[in-house]
Amino acid sequence: MELALSLGGDNTPKPILFLEKSSSSSSSLHENKVNKDVGFCMVLGKSCNEVERKKRSKKHQEIRSSSIDPSLQLDLIPFSHGVSYNTCSKLSFPWLSQNLATHEPAGLTNGPALDMTNRMQLVVAEEAEEGAALSSPNSEISNFQMNFPIYRNGKLINTKRDQCERDRDNNRWGNGNNYSCSRISDEELDASARKKLRLTKEQSAFLEESFKEHNTLNPKQKLALAKQLNLRPRQVEVWFQNRRARTKLKQTEVDCEYLKKCCETLTEENKRLHKELQELRALKSSQPFYMQLPATTLTMCPSCERVATTTSVTTTTTTTTPATTTTTTVAASNAVALHNHKLISVMTKLECTN
DNA sequence: CCAAAAAGGCCAGTTACGTCA
DNA sequence: AGTGACGTAACTGGCCTTTTT
Numbered sequence: 001m002e003l004a005l006s007l008g009g010d011n012t013p014k015p016i017l018f019l020e021k022s023s024s025s026s027s028s029l030h031e032n033k034v035n036k037d038v039g040f041c042m043v044l045g046k047s048c049n050e051v052e053r054k055k056r057s058k059k060h061q062e063i064r065s066s067s068i069d070p071s072l073q074l075d076l077i078p079f080s081h082g083v084s085y086n087t088c089s090k091l092s093f094p095w096l097s098q099n100l101a102t103h104e105p106a107g108l109t110n111g112p113a114l115d116m117t118n119r120m121q122l123v124v125a126e127e128a129e130e131g132a133a134l135s136s137p138n139s140e141i142s143n144f145q146m147n148f149p150i151y152r153n154g155k156l157i158n159t160k161r162d163q164c165e166r167d168r169d170n171n172r173w174g175n176g177n178n179y180s181c182s183r184i185s186d187e188e189l190d191a192s193a194r195k196k197l198r199l200t201k202e203q204s205a206f207l208e209e210s211f212k213e214h215n216t217l218n219p220k221q222k223l224a225l226a227k228q229l230n231l232r233p234r235q236v237e238v239w240f241q242n243r244r245a246r247t248k249l250k251q252t253e254v255d256c257e258y259l260k261k262c263c264e265t266l267t268e269e270n271k272r273l274h275k276e277l278q279e280l281r282a283l284k285s286s287q288p289f290y291m292q293l294p295a296t297t298l299t300m301c302p303s304c305e306r307v308a309t310t311t312s313v314t315t316t317t318t319t320t321t322p323a324t325t326t327t328t329t330v331a332a333s334n335a336v337a338l339h340n341h342k343l344i345s346v347m348t349k350l351e352c353t354n
Numbered sequence: 355c356c357a358a359a360a361a362g363g364c365c366a367g368t369t370a371c372g373t374c375a
Numbered sequence: 376a377g378t379g380a381c382g383t384a385a386c387t388g389g390c391c392t393t394t395t396t
Contacts, residue, residue, distance in 0.1 A: 197384070198372065238385060241364070246383085
């Protein structure tokens, strides 16, 4: 495989062309592995292990590995959002200071005089103004990543996902809150495939407030929020996605609880009705007179939707002696019977159908 | 005008990191 | 100091709609 790399002094993106040779000519294992899908492989450091370690070997992973994987990307960059000036000086790329001066947007050319937060703010602000929702064109790293057309099998790769991947790579280097020189050590490169960056309380609160107003974002709102919070649009987008997911999860839990209670209530009701049914069966066999009552005396109880008499019936239960059985007045019996009339009807019907 | 491709957004599921008990 | 649970930022792949070719 041969790599034709065009580096221009201007800002015009230059394509990287990937010229495939026979795979047998590739001496590195990594090249053998990768060049089947992506004709570009620039191995720096431990890329081989890194790629193999990450077994997410599907399409996007492959693209990612070739385009933005920290071990594969051109780490010849003087500094990016995630690399401090100290690191740059440690790495000492003498040619880069010149690059910097060339590519730095107005306001950033002071270099070391500006702290990184200020630089980020400026960068994000300009990014937002340019409407570059998914890119960070003012950083050195993203200049490289965003503007180089990448070809795979002779075809230009510039899909949405690729864009996101490159944007994600930018994210990996920091969101303005967490910069560390150690991030770019070889060891870290392997380990920092995805560094999680916690949002500050203020950022979270602002996003929360914004979410209350509208739980989805249009591109303008996304950009504005990102600009305001000094975050990348992708981060805002992800936050809203996750927030929606959390809301949905909570709602599902609430629904689940409600359904549980419903289920319990219905189970209780079912038990009660079964019990009632048994009692009524017993009653039916012992006192069949209830069937002779005139229908006009039946009425529906509004609270429990059961059939009952319109007139109040007093039930008198008197236990006289242990030998005597409980005496129930006919009226009371009627009341009980009437109250369950509907249920019995249903039961009878059910029995008939069975 | 139509079809295919590309782009963009969202979602469900998952991973991985930071924090805390 | 080590560890597991938990919250959540970030990622992935798929689906759908809209826009572009």
